[in-house]
Amino acid sequence: MIRVFTICYIEHEGKTLMLHRIKRKDDVHYGKWIGVGGKVEKGESPEECIIREVKEETGLTIENPKLRGILTFPNFVYDEDRLVFLYSAKDFKGEIRNCDEGDLHWVHNDKILDLNLWKGDRLFLEWLKKYKMFSGKIIYENGELMDYDLIVHEK
Template sequence: MKLGTLCYIENNNKTLMLHRIKKQNDIHEGNWIGLGGKIENGESPEECVIREINEESGLILKEPKLRGILTFPSFANDDDWYVYLYTATEFEGELRDSDEGVLKWIDNDKLLDLPMSQGDKLFLKWLKEYNIFSAKFVYENSILIDYDLTINA
């Protein structure tokens, strides 16, 4: 089991996205995604998302908001992934290049036009509809074959 974080940062009706085109053997290669990564030993999800955003973008998050928990059974290398999903609007610092891809502020009304995993398109919509939710996404060969959504207050 792997634990991770994922964050979508919004500013002026745009969302910061990462186009994954730089890493070798990247399961997300060619897709646009939010920023985040693996939780390290002894680290809380909040500490992880703040660290990962800073490492990947140079930005320092202020008060990331937990919005959901995403479950991906047997996702990469047959590992189950549990991902804490965050949004943020408060940050400081200057955007810098990422080792993992190209960072770009995308107009919110254009997000779903980007190449991304099928599940990402679903939970990006849910971020607009629900305060907090839990979802499970089942993929086979990078194709979404099933999902389940639980809406919390």
């Protein structure tokens, strides 16, 4: 089974909004820092999803999210593949509110790699710095990064 997700990294004044997933111990991302986003609902485009998910999780309304990458995570959890549309955004309105999934923090861009991130996230966060558009496959086994592939579409 393939499930489709979105994730967005929102930047503002040299910082990126990060979500520390610490509210549910049964969360596959428990203890990790990730971008905001979530599952694409039936009939929804990835762009509609990321705008909705950011609003639901943060209270912010993003404008002009930029598609930067498409990532495949084979057999990521529960024998399901995950297809993730990766966005960045700089334009938004609103005020941050509490999130049901974790704690939101604006993190200085030069401190993000100091956080407890998935190893695959470290890869694509670097790719976001280098490339305008890419696709990739990130393979985990039992939570450990095993392999990855990258295809650069625009430098």
